[in-house]
Amino acid sequence: MKSKKWLSALGVTSLLMAGVLSGCSSDDASSNKGNGSTEDGEKIEVSLAGWGGNPTEEKLLKQTLDDFEKKHPDIDVKYEVISEQYMDVMKTRLVGGEAADVFYLDAFEAPALIETGVIQPLDEFITDDFDVEDFEKPLAEAFVVDGKTYGFPKDYSTLALFYNKKMLAEAGVEVPKTMEEFREAAKKLTKDGVYGFGVAPELARMYWLAESQGGEVVKDNKANFASSEVVDALQPIIEMHNLDKTAVEPKEVGVNWGGEIFGQEKAAMVIEGNWAIPFLADTFPDVEYGTAELPAVDGKKSTMAYSVAYVMNAQSEKKEAAWKLISYLTGKEGMKTWTSKGYALPTRKSVAAELGYDQDELRTALVAGASYATVWSKGTNLPIIMNNFNNQFLSAFLGQADLADALKEAEKQANSEIDAK
Amino acid sequence: MNKKFSRKALRETGQGYTFMFPALIVLGLFIIGPIFYTIFLSFHKVQLLGNATFDFVAFDNFKRILEDTRAKIALWNTFKYVVIVVPCQTFLALILAATLNAGLKGQTFFRIVYFLPTLTSSAVLTLIFMWMYNKDGLINNILDFIGLPTYNFLGDPAIALNAIMFMNIWSTAPFFMVIYLAALQDIPESLYEAAKLDGANVLQRFWKITVPNLRPVTSFVVIMGIIGTFQLFDQSYIFSAGSGGPDNSTLTVVLLVYQYAFKTLGTMGYAAALAFLLAFVILVATLLQRKFSKEESLY
Incomplete structure (x- = not known):
């Protein structure tokens, strides 16, 4: 009797275990099928991962991918959207060997990720017709490490000054061309609960200004933003908030970012990029605004450029097909479709010339910036440097610390984190 | 007598563990294992991306x-x-x-x-x-x-x-x-x-x-x-x-x-x-x- 019980217990347990195991194995079988279908004229499935965009962008990407599939009937593209915490998800999948064959990579994150060796260098695949020279040089270089190319930028945006036409006209202010004019204009525009300048007090948006007087924010892959040149260059922003009371951070007036503060007409000027144009058209179509190049400092123009590339997973088993996809998406034809609506600016000079965004009223300033922009990508430690800068810069911005002291503290912390790595 | 008793006890123990087996697996895999793995990790410098490396660094x-x-x-x-x-x-x-x-x-x-x-x-x-x-x-x-x-x-x-x-x-x-x-x-x-x-x-x-x-x-x-x-x-x-x-x-x-x-x-x-x-x-x-x-x- 006892032994029978024992047996049945064993039976039940093994049944349970078998259920669990078969659950796993059926998964494996199906994914193996996907990998093993390269031969016999079956379709190859290439996976592509990115963060989502607005519905129009999604439609454009889908159209581009459809065109690609038509040209390459043997390749199926499986597109997947990772809408939240893209880099965290991507890193985890790369560790687990489950990442997509082709995926988006922000220039800002690129150097650190490339250093780990999980991104496939593309040099062996590049052919002459791909025409590498056609890319805007600074943008393409953000994805080149030690002479090897790891990705091609799919699009970019620079920063421009967005100004509310009505408010400027009412205050009798010309569009500011220099930092001094900008500060004066902000003073005149601040009235009746409206601020002159809606500012994002963070390194990604302040970098151009921080380096405008010859300082270097990052030097030898370490934080160097406490130098007097950088502090002097950033001081006007702090003074605009604390002395002139003409600048305001979005959260202080109950919104989340510059596009909203500008759209709700709580600030007359903001510094934003191409992404704000479709947002304003969709959400605040009644705001009349113009764009201009960022105010020059000491007669020198500068701006930031943000770029995202398509890169290939080094563990991918379908590299040939993955390259076909990358070369189509960043090629002249694919890029033309993708950027045709102006939601993103083309990184290829030939495509830019063909689509004529330099003639587009709102985008002239953004395109003009491309030639002198600083790309938001500076070595492997930029994420650490940015995090520490943002924390301390905000406390100086809110008037809780002196800027020079705050940045010194942040630099110390950033460099100790970098040294400990 | 003693031997017989121990055989019985052994069988009962075996039965007990068999019943607990699924729970033990889950506990071991998701709770006890990770605790020891955390202790292991905390004494190493770990780079998981690319070629995963674990360098022993003692108390660093x-x-x-x-x-x-x-x-x-x-x-x-x-x-x-x-x-x-x-x-x-x-x-x-x-x-x-x-x-x-x-x-x-x-x-x-x-x-x-x-x-x-x-x-x-x-x-x-x-x-x-x-x-x-x-x-x-x-x-x-x-x-x-x-x-x-x-x-x-x-x-x-x-x-x-x-x-x-x-x-x-x-x-x-x-x-x-x-x-x-x-x-x-x-x-x-x-x-x-x-x-x-x-x-x-x-x-x-x-x-x-x-x-x-x-x-x-x-x-x-x-x-x-x-x-x-x-x-x-x-x-x-x-x-x-x-x-x-x-x-x-x-x-x-x-x-x-x-x-x-x-x-x-x-x-x-x-x-x-x-x-x-x-x-x-x-x-x-x-x-x-x-x-x-x-x-x-x-x-």
């Missing part, structure tokens, strides 16, 4: 905590949070339970209403509170209406953590209220009757009968509260979009662990060391609490 990760300003800020923030939230939520839970047990009209309705916040997911709750905390949001409007100064709850480093504290007290207290309510049913009515005959008023009965009789439960509530508050993560994560800002003011230990584990590359070992430290701190806090409350049982 723990030494690094001593020099890390952000780790100190995170510990200090977490400590402040625990010291304020735990007593407040325990006291509030006790008051709520006592009032809802007094036999008022419609107390079942209020029990349900008070319990609702606990049922809401903390992520949703945080998002709703962020709207209310907005510079033009509900709370500032009310403050403005009654003539009090308004605050930039989300963006001001001096206030952000307090905003999270308030939210958490409000949402966790009802959970402990239910536990207190259950415990209140166990206090014999005769004690209150006797006290009444001796001429004790409501407050005296509360302090001399209710509170002492609830001591074992209070001890449980405080320990659970300490563990829960030391592990504050989701609220401050959503509040600051993962950065622990503004100006590190909402940076907690678990958020810092998350940042080092998943945001920065190659600091998994250091993150494990921080997690280990947190476990140690919670252990010490719990032991201290038990020492101070002395007896678990009243009788």
